[in-house]
Amino acid sequence: MKVTMRVNGAEKSGDVEPRVLLVDFLRTNLLLTGTHIGCDTTSCGACTVLLDGEPVKSCTLLAVQVDGREIKTVEGIAQGNNLAPIQIGFHEEHGLQCGFCTPGMMLVGEALLKRNPNPSDDDIRWAISGNICRCTGYMNIVKAVKHAAQLQAETAKAPAKQAAMAGGGE
Amino acid sequence: MFPAAFDYRSPASLDEALGLLAQRGDDIKVMAGGQSLIPLLKLRFAQPQLVLDIGRLPGMNEIKREDGHIRIGALVRHVDIERSAELARHLPLMVEAVHWIADPLVRNRGTVVGSVCHADPAGDWGSIMLALNAEVVAQSKSGERRIPVDGFFQGPFTTTLRPDEVATAIRIPLPTGASGGSYHKLERKVGDFATVAVCIQVEFDGRKVKRAGIGLTSVGATNLKAKKAEAALAGRELSDDVIKEAARLAAEAAEPKDDIRGTAAYKKDVVRVFVQRGLKTALGRAQEVKA
Numbered sequence: 001m002k003v004t005m006r007v008n009g010a011e012k013s014g015d016v017e018p019r020v021l022l023v024d025f026l027r028t029n030l031l032l033t034g035t036h037i038g039c040d041t042t043s044c045g046a047c048t049v050l051l052d053g054e055p056v057k058s059c060t061l062l063a064v065q066v067d068g069r070e071i072k073t074v075e076g077i078a079q080g081n082n083l084a085p086i087q088i089g090f091h092e093e094h095g096l097q098c099g100f101c102t103p104g105m106m107l108v109g110e111a112l113l114k115r116n117p118n119p120s121d122d123d124i125r126w127a128i129s130g131n132i133c134r135c136t137g138y139m140n141i142v143k144a145v146k147h148a149a150q151l152q153a154e155t156a157k158a159p160a161k162q163a164a165m166a167g168g169g170e
Numbered sequence: 171m172f173p174a175a176f177d178y179r180s181p182a183s184l185d186e187a188l189g190l191l192a193q194r195g196d197d198i199k200v201m202a203g204g205q206s207l208i209p210l211l212k213l214r215f216a217q218p219q220l221v222l223d224i225g226r227l228p229g230m231n232e233i234k235r236e237d238g239h240i241r242i243g244a245l246v247r248h249v250d251i252e253r254s255a256e257l258a259r260h261l262p263l264m265v266e267a268v269h270w271i272a273d274p275l276v277r278n279r280g281t282v283v284g285s286v287c288h289a290d291p292a293g294d295w296g297s298i299m300l301a302l303n304a305e306v307v308a309q310s311k312s313g314e315r316r317i318p319v320d321g322f323f324q325g326p327f328t329t330t331l332r333p334d335e336v337a338t339a340i341r342i343p344l345p346t347g348a349s350g351g352s353y354h355k356l357e358r359k360v361g362d363f364a365t366v367a368v369c370i371q372v373e374f375d376g377r378k379v380k381r382a383g384i385g386l387t388s389v390g391a392t393n394l395k396a397k398k399a400e401a402a403l404a405g406r407e408l409s410d411d412v413i414k415e416a417a418r419l420a421a422e423a424a425e426p427k428d429d430i431r432g433t434a435a436y437k438k439d440v441v442r443v444f445v446q447r448g449l450k451t452a453l454g455r456a457q458e459v460k461a
Binding site for chain 1: 173212360
């Protein structure tokens with residue numbers, strides 16, 4: 001079957017059997033190997049992608065179900081040559097050890113910040129409760145998401161500050 | 171892992187879906203969110219010839235009120251329950267319970283009606299719907315049928331839906347007067363199936379119980395309705411003795427088995443404790459609403 005979807009902003013098509021899982025389509029057909037296969041049984045969240053902005057497990061989704069819809073993978077997080085706030089957060093707070101769960105954790109974090117720009121520790125823990133980190137690095141992952149939230153808040157304020165400064169100079 | 175090969179259809183109209191079901195119902199598995207079916211396909215526990223994806227059918231993702239009921243369309247996801255102001259007002263029990271189901275990513279895809287039709291005895295919605303006296307709306311070429319959830323479950327993963335039917339919604343009677351509910355679930359970790367869970371919904375007439383609903387999860391071949399316990403509560407005030415007796419009857423109705431999550435005796439006792447706690451919680455909440 002022919003499927004067409006937007007992946008990280010670009011239209012992608014492929015010819016797949018209906019039984020092909022989205023994670024395999026991304027990794028094998030599109031060579032986007034940042035989306036990982038961990039447990040392959042809907043438990044671990046290593047295969048997390050955003051479907052129309054919401055985190056889902058791509059090992060539990062058929063590629064044909066996504067026809068005509070929008071997918072974001074870890075490869076689509078960066079803003080051009082700049083790291084996105086969620087990436088800076090994970091870098092600054094050392095939010096990873098082996099890195100296997102990190103793509104999923106960052107996508108969940110990004111989706112959370114979109115719905116809730118100022119999450120509590122508890123909000124973050126609930127949001128990542130479908131994603132397993134086997135290096136037991138949850139403390140720093142929570143800190144990383146908080147760091148990203150602060151960065152986003154500062155960036156949102158910055159233009160206002162600049163405008164105020166420009167106003168003060170007149 | 172990947173499933174055995176199957177044909178896939180994703181009709182844009184209910185008529186088309188019903189046509190396929192009328193012709194080839196026996197070969198078809200209906201899929202909504204796929205969060206239970208796709209794992210089964212991958213493990214090859216299920217090998218249907220045709221997967222009928224109803225995910226693109228229009229008008230099925232609504233939660234709305236109709237003639238004294240809340241109607242939940244077949245494509246309403248768990249996350250939609252989490253965010254529903256309507257349900258938070260009228261059936262807060264559902265909004266509380268949904269946080270216990272799977273994990274946030276699965277809740278972004280999985281549906282309420284799909285979960286009920288999947289009929290996993292460890293599923294949460296089944297016992298919630300039993301406690302709430304809900305009914306499944308089933309559609310086929312020959313028309314619409316309303317099936318009370320009490321009697322819908324035939325055995326593990328088996329319901330009274332016919333091969334030519336698809337569930338299009340579930341209808342839950344709105345509580346009248348003061349009411350309260352609760353969902354108590356014991357699980358080893360987030361996303362796990364219940365060791366035991368108990369759903370309680372009580373409607374009051376003054377201080378007396380007008381109607382009590384008790385649904386049990388993971389303690390039988392299907393979700394169970396603790397009817398004797400429900401009957402023991404009707405018309406009574408919720409005194410400690412009455413609560414104790416209902417809890418005893420509910421534990422008696424449970425038919426758990428020993429497994430890695432606990433022994434049968436342990437699970438029966440958890441049912442007893444959860445029914446007591448649930449009834450007290452429900453009473454407290456009904457009084458809060460009144461105040």
